[in-house]
Amino acid sequence: GAVVSQHPSWVICKSGTSVKIECRSLDFQATTMFWYRQFPKQSLMLMATSNEGSKATYEQGVEKDKFLINHASLTLSTLTVTSAHPEDSSFYICSARMEREYYEQYFGPGTRLTVT
Amino acid sequence: GQNIDQPTEMTATEGAIVQINCTYQTSGFNGLFWYQQHAGEAPTFLSYNVLDGLEEKGRFSSFLSRSKGYSYLLLKELQMKDSASYLCAALDSNYQLIWGAGTKLIIKP
Numbered sequence: 001g002a003v004v005s006q007h008p009s010w011v012i013c014k015s016g017t018s019v020k021i022e023c024r025s026l027d028f029q030a031t032t033m034f035w036y037r038q039f040p041k042q043s044l045m046l047m048a049t050s051n052e053g054s055k056a057t058y059e060q061g062v063e064k065d066k067f068l069i070n071h072a073s074l075t076l077s078t079l080t081v082t083s084a085h086p087e088d089s090s091f092y093i094c095s096a097r098m099e100r101e102y103y104e105q106y107f108g109p110g111t112r113l114t115v116t
Numbered sequence: 117g118q119n120i121d122q123p124t125e126m127t128a129t130e131g132a133i134v135q136i137n138c139t140y141q142t143s144g145f146n147g148l149f150w151y152q153q154h155a156g157e158a159p160t161f162l163s164y165n166v167l168d169g170l171e172e173k174g175r176f177s178s179f180l181s182r183s184k185g186y187s188y189l190l191l192k193e194l195q196m197k198d199s200a201s202y203l204c205a206a207l208d209s210n211y212q213l214i215w216g217a218g219t220k221l222i223i224k225p
Contacts, residue, residue: 034213043203043217044159093158102211103147103164110158 006108023094029074030096038091084115120216127222144209151203199223
Protein backbone atom coordinates (compact mmCIF):
# COMPACT_ATOMS: atom_id res chain seq x y z
CA GLY A 1 0.00 0.00 0.00
CA ALA A 2 0.83 3.73 0.11
CA VAL A 3 1.79 4.11 -3.55
CA VAL A 4 2.40 7.49 -5.14
CA SER A 5 2.61 7.96 -8.88
CA GLN A 6 3.88 10.84 -10.97
CA HIS A 7 3.18 11.68 -14.56
CA PRO A 8 5.01 12.16 -16.78
CA SER A 9 8.19 10.39 -15.71
CA TRP A 10 10.19 12.58 -18.05
CA VAL A 11 9.41 15.56 -20.25
CA ILE A 12 11.30 17.77 -22.66
CA CYS A 13 9.88 21.19 -23.42
CA LYS A 14 10.96 24.36 -25.15
CA SER A 15 11.95 27.48 -23.30
CA GLY A 16 8.96 29.72 -22.61
CA THR A 17 6.36 26.97 -22.53
CA SER A 18 4.55 25.54 -19.50
CA VAL A 19 4.68 22.03 -18.19
CA LYS A 20 2.28 20.29 -15.81
CA ILE A 21 3.37 17.44 -13.55
CA GLU A 22 0.79 15.29 -11.77
CA CYS A 23 1.22 13.55 -8.45
CA ARG A 24 -1.34 10.97 -7.37
CA SER A 25 -1.77 8.89 -4.25
CA LEU A 26 -3.15 5.63 -5.61
CA ASP A 27 -4.40 3.79 -2.56
CA PHE A 28 -4.74 6.36 0.20
CA GLN A 29 -5.96 9.88 0.83
CA ALA A 30 -3.19 12.42 1.01
CA THR A 31 -4.10 15.42 3.08
CA THR A 32 -0.67 16.90 2.51
CA MET A 33 1.60 16.71 -0.51
CA PHE A 34 5.12 18.00 -0.87
CA TRP A 35 7.00 19.06 -3.97
CA TYR A 36 10.77 18.76 -4.10
CA ARG A 37 13.40 19.65 -6.66
CA GLN A 38 16.73 17.95 -6.94
CA PHE A 39 19.67 19.11 -9.03
CA PRO A 40 22.44 16.67 -10.00
CA LYS A 41 24.59 15.53 -7.09
CA GLN A 42 22.56 17.59 -4.63
CA SER A 43 20.01 16.67 -2.03
CA LEU A 44 16.28 17.23 -2.19
CA MET A 45 15.10 20.80 -1.84
CA LEU A 46 11.57 21.36 -0.61
CA MET A 47 9.73 23.75 -2.91
CA ALA A 48 6.27 23.83 -1.38
CA THR A 49 3.79 22.09 0.85
CA SER A 50 0.20 21.77 -0.25
CA ASN A 51 -2.84 20.82 1.75
CA GLU A 52 -6.01 19.67 0.05
CA GLY A 53 -8.36 22.53 -0.66
CA SER A 54 -6.04 25.33 0.42
CA LYS A 55 -3.23 27.35 -1.07
CA ALA A 56 0.25 25.91 -1.11
CA THR A 57 2.92 27.16 1.25
CA TYR A 58 6.09 27.97 -0.68
CA GLU A 59 9.60 27.84 0.70
CA GLN A 60 11.70 30.95 0.69
CA GLY A 61 13.16 31.68 -2.71
CA VAL A 62 10.59 29.65 -4.66
CA GLU A 63 8.49 31.80 -7.00
CA LYS A 64 4.85 30.93 -6.47
CA ASP A 65 3.82 32.57 -9.76
CA LYS A 66 6.27 30.41 -11.65
CA PHE A 67 5.61 27.13 -9.90
CA LEU A 68 1.85 26.80 -9.65
CA ILE A 69 0.63 24.12 -7.28
CA ASN A 70 -2.92 22.87 -7.11
CA HIS A 71 -4.13 20.26 -4.62
CA ALA A 72 -7.73 19.98 -5.67
CA SER A 73 -8.49 16.55 -4.26
CA LEU A 74 -7.23 14.15 -1.63
CA THR A 75 -5.49 12.06 -4.27
CA LEU A 76 -4.12 14.59 -6.76
CA SER A 77 -1.72 17.50 -6.70
CA THR A 78 -0.29 19.22 -9.75
CA LEU A 79 2.81 21.33 -10.25
CA THR A 80 2.87 23.60 -13.29
CA VAL A 81 6.17 25.12 -14.29
CA THR A 82 5.23 28.26 -16.20
CA SER A 83 7.43 29.98 -18.78
CA ALA A 84 10.06 27.34 -18.32
CA HIS A 85 13.74 28.20 -18.72
CA PRO A 86 16.75 25.89 -19.08
CA GLU A 87 17.68 26.53 -15.44
CA ASP A 88 14.37 24.92 -14.44
CA SER A 89 15.68 21.63 -15.79
CA SER A 90 15.75 19.34 -12.79
CA PHE A 91 14.34 16.23 -11.16
CA TYR A 92 10.98 17.01 -9.55
CA ILE A 93 9.75 14.65 -6.85
CA CYS A 94 6.46 14.71 -5.00
CA SER A 95 5.58 13.01 -1.76
CA ALA A 96 2.32 12.49 0.06
CA ARG A 97 1.35 12.17 3.68
CA MET A 98 -1.72 10.62 5.25
CA GLU A 99 -3.83 12.55 7.70
CA ARG A 100 -2.82 10.68 10.84
CA GLU A 101 0.73 9.74 9.92
CA TYR A 102 2.58 12.96 10.47
CA TYR A 103 5.94 11.27 10.44
CA GLU A 104 6.00 9.50 7.09
CA GLN A 105 6.05 10.74 3.53
CA TYR A 106 5.53 8.42 0.57
CA PHE A 107 7.53 9.42 -2.47
CA GLY A 108 6.60 9.37 -6.10
CA PRO A 109 9.10 8.10 -8.68
CA GLY A 110 10.02 11.60 -9.84
CA THR A 111 9.77 13.56 -13.08
CA ARG A 112 12.82 14.52 -15.09
CA LEU A 113 12.25 17.92 -16.76
CA THR A 114 14.55 19.13 -19.48
CA VAL A 115 14.00 22.61 -20.91
CA THR A 116 15.71 23.28 -24.22
CA GLY B 117 19.34 27.31 11.94
CA GLN B 118 18.58 23.78 10.93
CA ASN B 119 21.40 21.63 9.66
CA ILE B 120 22.15 18.05 8.74
CA ASP B 121 25.72 16.88 8.21
CA GLN B 122 26.83 13.65 6.60
CA PRO B 123 29.95 12.67 4.64
CA THR B 124 29.88 13.43 0.94
CA GLU B 125 31.27 10.13 -0.25
CA MET B 126 32.41 6.79 1.14
CA THR B 127 34.00 3.75 -0.45
CA ALA B 128 33.71 0.17 0.79
CA THR B 129 34.38 -3.34 -0.40
CA GLU B 130 31.79 -5.91 -1.39
CA GLY B 131 30.98 -8.16 1.56
CA ALA B 132 32.26 -5.68 4.13
CA ILE B 133 30.47 -3.42 6.63
CA VAL B 134 30.12 0.34 6.36
CA GLN B 135 28.77 2.95 8.77
CA ILE B 136 27.41 6.26 7.50
CA ASN B 137 27.18 8.95 10.16
CA CYS B 138 24.76 11.84 10.39
CA THR B 139 24.57 14.73 12.84
CA TYR B 140 21.59 17.03 13.01
CA GLN B 141 20.42 20.31 14.49
CA THR B 142 16.75 21.06 14.08
CA SER B 143 13.97 23.17 15.56
CA GLY B 144 12.28 20.42 17.48
CA PHE B 145 12.68 16.79 16.60
CA ASN B 146 10.17 14.14 15.63
CA GLY B 147 12.44 11.44 14.36
CA LEU B 148 15.16 10.65 11.87
CA PHE B 149 14.89 8.93 8.52
CA TRP B 150 17.36 7.19 6.27
CA TYR B 151 16.59 6.88 2.58
CA GLN B 152 18.42 5.18 -0.26
CA GLN B 153 18.50 6.87 -3.63
CA HIS B 154 19.86 5.39 -6.83
CA ALA B 155 20.84 7.79 -9.57
CA GLY B 156 17.83 9.14 -11.46
CA GLU B 157 15.34 7.61 -9.05
CA ALA B 158 13.30 8.87 -6.11
CA PRO B 159 14.37 8.09 -2.54
CA THR B 160 13.22 4.84 -1.02
CA PHE B 161 12.57 4.48 2.69
CA LEU B 162 15.10 2.52 4.74
CA SER B 163 14.48 3.35 8.39
CA TYR B 164 12.87 5.65 10.92
CA ASN B 165 14.16 6.20 14.45
CA VAL B 166 12.44 8.35 17.05
CA LEU B 167 13.72 6.71 20.23
CA ASP B 168 17.34 6.23 21.24
CA GLY B 169 18.88 2.96 20.27
CA LEU B 170 19.50 0.59 17.44
CA GLU B 171 16.87 -0.62 14.97
CA GLU B 172 17.86 -3.65 12.94
CA LYS B 173 16.25 -4.59 9.66
CA GLY B 174 18.02 -7.33 7.79
CA ARG B 175 21.39 -6.16 6.51
CA PHE B 176 20.62 -2.57 7.46
CA SER B 177 20.59 -1.10 10.97
CA SER B 178 20.04 2.46 12.13
CA PHE B 179 21.06 4.04 15.41
CA LEU B 180 19.89 7.22 17.09
CA SER B 181 21.16 9.28 20.01
CA ARG B 182 18.83 12.21 20.62
CA SER B 183 21.03 13.75 23.30
CA LYS B 184 23.97 13.86 20.88
CA GLY B 185 21.98 14.77 17.78
CA TYR B 186 23.57 11.80 16.07
CA SER B 187 22.53 8.87 13.95
CA TYR B 188 24.23 6.27 11.84
CA LEU B 189 23.22 3.78 9.19
CA LEU B 190 25.06 0.48 9.26
CA LEU B 191 25.14 -1.68 6.16
CA LYS B 192 26.41 -5.25 6.49
CA GLU B 193 27.42 -7.83 3.87
CA LEU B 194 27.66 -5.13 1.25
CA GLN B 195 26.47 -5.97 -2.22
CA MET B 196 27.21 -4.13 -5.46
CA LYS B 197 23.56 -3.06 -5.65
CA ASP B 198 24.06 -1.09 -2.42
CA SER B 199 26.00 1.49 -4.43
CA ALA B 200 23.75 4.53 -4.09
CA SER B 201 23.34 7.78 -2.23
CA TYR B 202 22.11 7.54 1.35
CA LEU B 203 20.11 10.48 2.60
CA CYS B 204 19.70 11.37 6.26
CA ALA B 205 16.62 13.48 7.05
CA ALA B 206 15.30 14.80 10.35
CA LEU B 207 11.66 15.59 11.02
CA ASP B 208 11.36 18.96 12.70
CA SER B 209 8.68 20.35 15.02
CA ASN B 210 6.47 21.21 12.01
CA TYR B 211 6.78 17.64 10.72
CA GLN B 212 8.86 18.85 7.78
CA LEU B 213 11.82 16.81 6.61
CA ILE B 214 15.17 18.55 6.85
CA TRP B 215 17.49 16.81 4.40
CA GLY B 216 21.19 16.15 4.47
CA ALA B 217 23.14 16.46 1.23
CA GLY B 218 23.47 12.69 0.98
CA THR B 219 26.40 10.30 1.14
CA LYS B 220 27.42 8.64 -2.08
CA LEU B 221 28.47 5.08 -1.29
CA ILE B 222 30.76 3.37 -3.77
CA ILE B 223 31.11 -0.40 -3.49
CA LYS B 224 34.19 -2.00 -5.00
CA PRO B 225 34.50 -5.69 -5.82
